[in-house]
Structure formats: C-alpha cells, structure tokens
Amino acid sequence: MESSSWGVTVLDLWDMAQGFSYPQVTMLHQYMGSGPSPQSVSSDTAGGVASLEQNKEPAGKPGFWIFEFGSHKALSNEPVAMLRHALPDFEVLHQNFVQPYEGRAEVFIHPFEQSCSPNCEYQQDSVPYIFPVVEDMEESRLGFRSFVLGQYLVKPEVRKASLFLCTNPMYYCNFFTEFNKTVLGYFGLPLHYMVPQEHWAKWTKDFVAMASQPKSFFVSNNPLHAEQVVWQTGRRIPLLRPVVLYRDEVYNPTRENDILLPEPRDACVLNCLIRAFTPEGYPLKFFGKADTDRTFQAFTSFRAVVLFPHDFALMTFYELYAMGVPIFMPSHMSKYLFPYSATVPLLDYVPSDVQQGCEGCEERAPYSPMNLNSGAALKHWVNKVDFFVLPEVQLFPSIAGLLDALPRADVHAISQRMRENRQSRLDDGLGFWRRVTESTFRDGLVELPRS
Structure with missing residues (x-):
C-alpha cells in the first residue's frame, strides 16, 4: 500500500481501528536455583571456558570476576567485552548463573490459521509471545546470597576484584541487593518483563532505590528503553549503545x-x-x-x-x-x-x-x-x-x-x-567502564556483610 499513490496507508487504517486484539498469552513460571553453571563460565584466555570452582587467581594476570544473572546471551556479551577492553592487564572471568537462551518464547495460540500464510509455512513457529515470570524471587535471592558469600566472596582474591551484572530481565538485579558491592545493570528490555504482575508496584520502588545507590551503574542500551524507564519510574538512567567488541568480523563484501x-x-x-x-x-x-x-x-x-x-x-x-x-x-x-x-x-x-x-x-x-x-x-x-x-x-x-x-x-x-x-561511541563510553572498575576495586577494601 505504501508503494502506491493512495492517500491512505496501513498506519491510517490501524489508527481508525483504534486498537489491536492481542494473542492469547500464557505465563511460563520460572523457578530459580542457586549454584554454579559451568557451561556459562567464560574466560578470554582459556579457550573460552574456565572453571570458577576453586576461585584461584589465574596464572599470569590478576583475576577480575563478573557474576551475572542474565537470560539474553547477546545482551550479556556487550558489558563483558567492554570490561575486558577496559582491563587489559586482568584476566576477566565471567560466571552467568543462568543458562542464557538463544531462541525466543512463542505465542501459545497463533492468531491466524496456517492457511493464511501460503508463503510462510512455518510462520506459526516464529511469532511470540509467552511471558516467563520469576515466581520465587525472595526465596531464591536469599539462597543465592548465602551461596555466593560462602563459595565466592569468602575468597580474598575474588572479593577484591569482582562485581555483579544483571541484564535481561532487569528483575534479576534483585539478586544483588545487600551485598554492598558494585552492581552493573545493562538493560534492553522493559522494567516489568518476567516480573509477576502482583509485584510490579514493589519492584518499581525497589528498582528506583537500587538505581540511586552510588555503587549501582545502570544503563539502557538503546534510547527508547531509556525513555521507557523514565515513563515507568520518573527517573532517567544513562544511555550506552552497543559497540559489539565481542565480534571480530568486519564488512568484506566478496x-x-x-x-x-x-x-x-x-x-x-x-x-x-x-x-x-x-x-x-x-x-x-x-x-x-x-x-x-x-x-x-x-x-x-x-x-x-x-x-x-x-x-x-x-x-x-x-x-x-x-x-x-x-x-x-x-x-x-x-x-x-x-x-x-x-x-x-x-x-x-x-x-x-x-x-x-x-x-x-x-x-x-x-x-x-x-x-x-x-x-x-x-x-x-x-x-x-x-x-x-x-x-x-x-x-x-x-x-x-x-x-x-x-x-x-x-x-x-x-x-x-x-x-x-x-x-x-567506543571512545566516548570508556569513561563509564573505568568508573565501574574503579568502584569495583574500592569494594575490595570494604568488609563483607554477615551471612
């Protein structure tokens, strides 16, 4: 329609319809457990995989530990790569306590019959949406706190150079409260994604409180997301677009x-x-x-x-x-x-x-x-x-x-x-990543909270 000379567009028709009938949405109830996930532990020097089980100082370089809760692999890659770039004299070890997904959730009942899409026989296999929700956040958070204090932060070499990272969903930042350590939030999806609806009000207040802490470094990875945070909380967090240092490929149009x-x-x-x-x-x-x-x-x-x-x-x-x-x-x-x-x-x-x-x-x-x-x-x-x-x-x-x-x-x-x-953008953003690492190293001088 937009290719024609008509004065009416699809957008005009959409506006006249004044709404959209959303597909049936089902909730995928997620329950969290506390413990290491070896498949998601990575290092830039050990062939892509390293073990944090012993938490020993890596050979050759001092270690810098990133402990993450994040379910979106590409979103996790950006802050980890930038921290490695900002810390060339350290071996950066990354532990994600969640196995990140590489696919996507799907709609429970597709709104159109398959016969409506003769050119796309698999269309019904690729249209979202299921909304996963974390049901047992409080119980899981307390279990995680005990686990990390007993297994990781008790080690001096880890305590003096480690931070927490939360990506998608933003709700995972809840796991890192009360540690008195630097928390890095790198966000791209909405504030209430994966949050049970009955907890939306509390989580909004908790997020504003966390974001205001001097050891919290929360950023949006795109400008629309930054505006969504303002819309739902009244507060603005900085914008830091991806620069994708985790990929080496460059344009080579053979x-x-x-x-x-x-x-x-x-x-x-x-x-x-x-x-x-x-x-x-x-x-x-x-x-x-x-x-x-x-x-x-x-x-x-x-x-x-x-x-x-x-x-x-x-x-x-x-x-x-x-x-x-x-x-x-x-x-x-x-x-x-x-x-x-x-x-x-x-x-x-x-x-x-x-x-x-x-x-x-x-x-x-x-x-x-x-x-x-x-x-x-x-x-x-x-x-x-x-x-x-x-x-x-x-x-x-x-x-x-x-x-x-x-x-x-x-x-x-x-x-x-x-x-x-x-x-x-890479040059302009380096100051932010240096502030994150400086805050992390200051944490190593602070006494741990009691378990």
Whole structure:
C-alpha cells in the first residue's frame, strides 16, 4: 500500500481501528536455583571456558570476576567485552548463573490459521509471545546470597576484584541487593518483563532505590528503553549503545551482487514480494539467512542487508552496524508496528505517584513509549529509535525504492562512516567502564556483610 499513490496507508487504517486484539498469552513460571553453571563460565584466555570452582587467581594476570544473572546471551556479551577492553592487564572471568537462551518464547495460540500464510509455512513457529515470570524471587535471592558469600566472596582474591551484572530481565538485579558491592545493570528490555504482575508496584520502588545507590551503574542500551524507564519510574538512567567488541568480523563484501534478508519472521514474505517486483535483468540477487551457514562471517560478505525488524531493541541491528555492513530499512512508520514484541502495552504499568508527577520525576510525555501502536505515538518517539537516529542507516520508502537504491548505493563509503561512528561511541563510553572498575576495586577494601 505504501508503494502506491493512495492517500491512505496501513498506519491510517490501524489508527481508525483504534486498537489491536492481542494473542492469547500464557505465563511460563520460572523457578530459580542457586549454584554454579559451568557451561556459562567464560574466560578470554582459556579457550573460552574456565572453571570458577576453586576461585584461584589465574596464572599470569590478576583475576577480575563478573557474576551475572542474565537470560539474553547477546545482551550479556556487550558489558563483558567492554570490561575486558577496559582491563587489559586482568584476566576477566565471567560466571552467568543462568543458562542464557538463544531462541525466543512463542505465542501459545497463533492468531491466524496456517492457511493464511501460503508463503510462510512455518510462520506459526516464529511469532511470540509467552511471558516467563520469576515466581520465587525472595526465596531464591536469599539462597543465592548465602551461596555466593560462602563459595565466592569468602575468597580474598575474588572479593577484591569482582562485581555483579544483571541484564535481561532487569528483575534479576534483585539478586544483588545487600551485598554492598558494585552492581552493573545493562538493560534492553522493559522494567516489568518476567516480573509477576502482583509485584510490579514493589519492584518499581525497589528498582528506583537500587538505581540511586552510588555503587549501582545502570544503563539502557538503546534510547527508547531509556525513555521507557523514565515513563515507568520518573527517573532517567544513562544511555550506552552497543559497540559489539565481542565480534571480530568486519564488512568484506566478496559477494558484491548479493543481498541478505536475514530476519526469519519476514524473509519468506519479503522474498515473495521482491520476486514479484524485481524486473528482469536486475543486477542483484536476494538470499535469506537459511541460504547461508548462519555465521557473521557469512553475513559480512554480502553487499548489504535488508532488515524488517520485529522489535525496537534488536541486537542484530547493532551487531551488523558495528561490523560496518550497510543496512537498508523501511522508512514508513507502518512497518514499525510491533504488537507481539516485548514493548507491548501488556507491560505498561506506571505507579500512580509517577503518573501524577512525583518529586524529582521528569515531565510526563504525551504518549507512552511502551505503547507504540498508533501513528501519533510512533511519530512522537521516532527520534528515540536508533533505526532512524544512527547515521548511514539507509531508509527506503517502498520495495520499488529499495530495488532502485541497492545497486546505486556507495556501500564502501557507507560502511566506513558506520565504523567511524562506532569508534566514536567506543571512545566516548570508556569513561563509564573505568568508573565501574574503579568502584569495583574500592569494594575490595570494604568488609563483607554477615551471612
């Protein structure tokens, strides 16, 4: 529709409908246990795996320990890589007490019959959403505290150089209260994700209290998430976009006539559309992720990538950007309606005092950044969406516009400017990571809390 000359768009129709019928959502009840998870212990020098069972000082370099609760592997990679970069004279050992997922939760009952999607026979296998929740936080937190004090922090070499890291969900930060140690929070998903609804009010207050502590270093990894935190708490935490030091691949377009459509949810539809619209003799060919070995080395060999994202917090976008792979994305707002994403209004809880304008709170925005399912809300928050903010992201108005832009783009110049932006952000962010490590080393001089 956006490719036609009509004066009406999908977004206009969505606004006229005034709402969306969300799919049935089921709760996956998670129960936590305390103990080491050897598969998630990593070191940058021991072949990628190291044991923390004995907590001995690593040979050659002094050790620096990161103890994490986080279920999102890519989100965990960013702060760990940055701490290693900030501590070249230390061997950084990372222990995640949760086995991070690499897939995603799925919808319990798909809203459309499979026959509605003849071009995507597996569509029903790739549309979210289940909301997992942590049911026994208080009991698990106390058990974890006893375990860490008895097994890890009792060792002087660990106590003098260790910090706690919480990523996704933000609720996992609860495990690190009362340790009197530095807590690093690196966030990309909403405040109440995985939080039982009956605990939303308490968790909001607890988060504000934790964030105000001098040993808490909480950041958002994208500007929209930072606004979501302001919306729900009235307080702002800093923004620190991913620079992806954990990947070594760089743009190397050996396949200069090939374009990658990597998003599994949409690649089948996009390939169908592109086949229909591509003129005979078009100089470029299109491939899906399934046509590759699914490695970043393969992705960086394409001329460019076309992304139709399924969420505003997409680590794949930041990873490709950091590698300098030219990214083409739709410019029309209707392509950014994500009713199934983690930013759905199902998590849009705001305490009454924040709604009314609490003391010290920022001024309320006219639209919720948790509910971007209207044209007005999208237009209000578009300047907080990195797809439209970071330089050199190539925006196309239609399939026809994409087909015109791809062969004409100076992809090498685009890639160079993307990498320059990434380097600038890397340099600007180093001060934050140094402050985190300085706080951690000061912790080593402080007496442990009693178990």
